[in-house]
Amino acid sequence: MTPTLARQDLSRTGAAPRADRRARARDWAEIQERMLVPLYEAVYERLEVGSGTRLLGLGCGAGLALLMAASRGASVTGVDSGARERLALARERLLPRTRGTRARTGTRLVDGSPRQAAPAPDEPAYNLLTAFEPVGCADGDTNALEEQLAAATPLAERGALVVLAAWGPPERCSTSSVLRVATKPADPEGGAGGWRPARRDDLEEAARRCGLRPDGSGRVACPFGYADMDSALRGMLSTGFFDAAIHATDQEQVDKELTEALHPYLRPDGTVWMPNVFRYLIARVP
Secondary structure (H helix, E strand, O other): OOOOOOOOOOOOOOOOOOOOHHHHHHHHHHHHHHHHHHHHHHHHHHHOOOOOOEEEEEOOOOOHHHHHHHHOOOEEEEEEOOOHHHHHHHHHHHOOOOOOOOOOOOOEEEEOOHHHHOOOOOOOOEEEEEEEEEEOOEOOHHHHHHHHHHHHHHHEEEEEEEEEEEEOOHHHOOHHHHHHHHOOOOOOOOOOOOEOOOOOOHHHHHHHHOOOEEEEEEEEEOOEEEOOHHHHHHHHHHOOOOHHHHHHOOHHHHHHHHHHHHHHHEOOOOOEEEOOEEEEEEEEOO
């Protein structure tokens, strides 16, 4: 879930987590990223994304949402910062170097700020911005979203659509209990950066603070399903949400806490299944 449950800001700790970033990126692309496919499909279907769509994907990560839009004929640009390993996988998907394989026309991937993804002078502005990384599970997680929107909306045409995503109510999201338990080692006193329940108006408030006009919303079921407990652990760890906890304690402790939190969702056949609901908001650039 780049990122896609919620990225943990490690600047407060002063050090990077002890993790194999390439392996985590691969686990994200192969296990976790697909969990939000129902959200991408619902949004693209509702907005009739197609050949006339010029999409800028914020926090594009390994590029699955971009790939799905491009398969509908959209021209896509993805931007992300601090996610080089995931962007490398996005390039493999969207800009392959294999002989005889064509890169998708009109595709760009940018490592940095949305400002660096500005269209060329002879290109039209974007008419769709997407921020699919869901907010609503960590204190202050809308701040980064608003910073991205502030940088991206000047690149969009007037009336362009903007899609934001968030976790649904905790009682509708089994994974929220997992996030809460597993982040305790990183934030035992529940201070800044700790887990918090999603609020009903998170997206609307963020959109209005960025000068956007809300223009519709929806809810989508996105269950997190894993073949076994090992896959569930790898998928959840790949989100990056637990990196601060790993740094504060160690990998073994976080694995133990996470396994215990996942145990209620372990089914008799060995699979792990967590029902979730995500919200999305459609807004417009004035």
